[in-house]
Amino acid sequence: xxxxxxxFHLHLISDSTGETLISAGRAASAQFRxxxxxxxVYPLIRxxxxxxxxxxxxxxxxxxxxxxxxxxxxxxxxxxSCRDVGVPCVNxxxxxxxxxxxxxxxxxxxxxxxQYVLNAEYFERIEALxxxxxxxxxxxxxxxxxxxxxxxxxxxxSKTPTSIYLANRGIKTANLPIVPGVPVPAALLRATRPxxxxxxxxxxxxxxxxxxxxLGQTSGYDSRDYIDRASxxxxxxxxxxxxARNNWPIxxxxxxxxxxxxxxxxxxxxxxRQ
Numbered sequence: 001x002x003x004x005x006x007x008f009h010l011h012l013i014s015d016s017t018g019e020t021l022i023s024a025g026r027a028a029s030a031q032f033r034x035x036x037x038x039x040x041v042y043p044l045i046r047x048x049x050x051x052x053x054x055x056x057x058x059x060x061x062x063x064x065x066x067x068x069x070x071x072x073x074x075x076x077x078x079x080x081s082c083r084d085v086g087v088p089c090v091n092x093x094x095x096x097x098x099x100x101x102x103x104x105x106x107x108x109x110x111x112x113x114x115q116y117v118l119n120a121e122y123f124e125r126i127e128a129l130x131x132x133x134x135x136x137x138x139x140x141x142x143x144x145x146x147x148x149x150x151x152x153x154x155x156x157x158s159k160t161p162t163s164i165y166l167a168n169r170g171i172k173t174a175n176l177p178i179v180p181g182v183p184v185p186a187a188l189l190r191a192t193r194p195x196x197x198x199x200x201x202x203x204x205x206x207x208x209x210x211x212x213x214x215l216g217q218t219s220g221y222d223s224r225d226y227i228d229r230a231s232x233x234x235x236x237x238x239x240x241x242x243x244a245r246n247n248w249p250i251x252x253x254x255x256x257x258x259x260x261x262x263x264x265x266x267x268x269x270x271x272x273r274q
Contacts, residue, residue: 009063010037013054013078018043021066024092038063045069048077055081065089124170132167135174136160141185144174145193149265151175152184152243153199154235155226156209158253158261162199165262171269180238189246195269198243199261201254203232 010029012021018041029037040061042054051074058065058081065082067089069075075091082089128148134140135147137160144150148171151159159175166173174194176184188196210227225231243250249268253261 006034007036007038009040009058009061011040011042011054011058011061011063011065013042013045013051013065013067013069015044015046015069015071015074018068021068021092025066046071046074048074051077051081055085058082058087059085062087066092068093121170125168128167128170128172129164131172132163132174136163138176138185140174141176142187144185144188145191146172147174147191147194148172149174149269150188150191150194150196151199151265152178152188152196152239152248154178154206154232154239156206156213157199157201158258159199161258162253162261162265165258166265169262169266171266178235178239178242180235184242195265195272196246196248197265197268198239198248198250199253200236200239200250201252203229203236205254206232206236 010025012018012025014021022039022041025037025039029035038061040057040063042050042057045051045054055078062085065078065087067075067078068091069078070093078089079091131147135143149163149166151163151173152175153159155177159177163173163175176188178184178198207227207229210232213226240250242248251261251264251268256264
């Protein structure tokens with residue numbers, strides 16, 4: 001049974017994919033630790049008929065309504081419907097668009113999904129994603145000098161998800177596992193183009209993540225060394241020494257989200273390029 005003190009309904013109405021709204025809604029919700037949103041996402045809402053159906057859903061489960069609808073008439077319909085239902089609603093992009101219009105001295109084009117136009121930047125992201133997937137977990141090591149970023153680290157330091165996040169920003173990213181006693185590819189040591197960065201975490205954190213790894217539950221797999229904190233400490237010591245020897249910066253991801261780790265890498269990359 002739902003506890004109204006701990007949960008609330010969050011309705012996200014968009015005329016595009018809804019990604020902007022989801023990010024905004026979650027960012028705001030994260031500031032209220034004792035209230036958890038039940039998300040209702042309504043993407044590609046572009047007609048009065050669709051809005052009517054959405055508002056019926058809102059009426060049945062009242063909560064906060066956030067929307068990004070560029071059509072002024074449809075936006076007004078949402079505002080009116082929310083007042084009738086008695087729920088708060090916010091046009092998330094309105095304050096931002098007003099500031100842009102004021103500063104630029106011209107109205108917006110009001111194009112639905114304008115941020116997803118198939119321009120050069122879009123195709124750069126697709127190319128970066130393809131490169132990153134082809135260079136995950138040490139694959140195609142001879143291409144490291146074609147990368148923008150190479151992430152190294154022992155197992156379970158979030159190398160792959162961080163690489164994919166960077167690729168979504170158009171950054172060609174390769175990642176390579178560091179294993180004590182296994183030399184890194186010579187091509188990595190010769191690479192001059194990419195930023196090479198090492199990821200580490202505490203042995204406790206890595207052991208905890210490794211314990212949940214599916215591989216550790218595979219029949220016949222001995223996970224004792226893999227999750228042993230002393231062994232992990234030695235792995236980390238080896239990784240730190242490798243990075244120090246090659247002047248590769250290190251980022252501790254113990255208390256960082258993927259987004260925060262990626263932001264730290266981008267900041268390092270900006271400094272290197274200056």
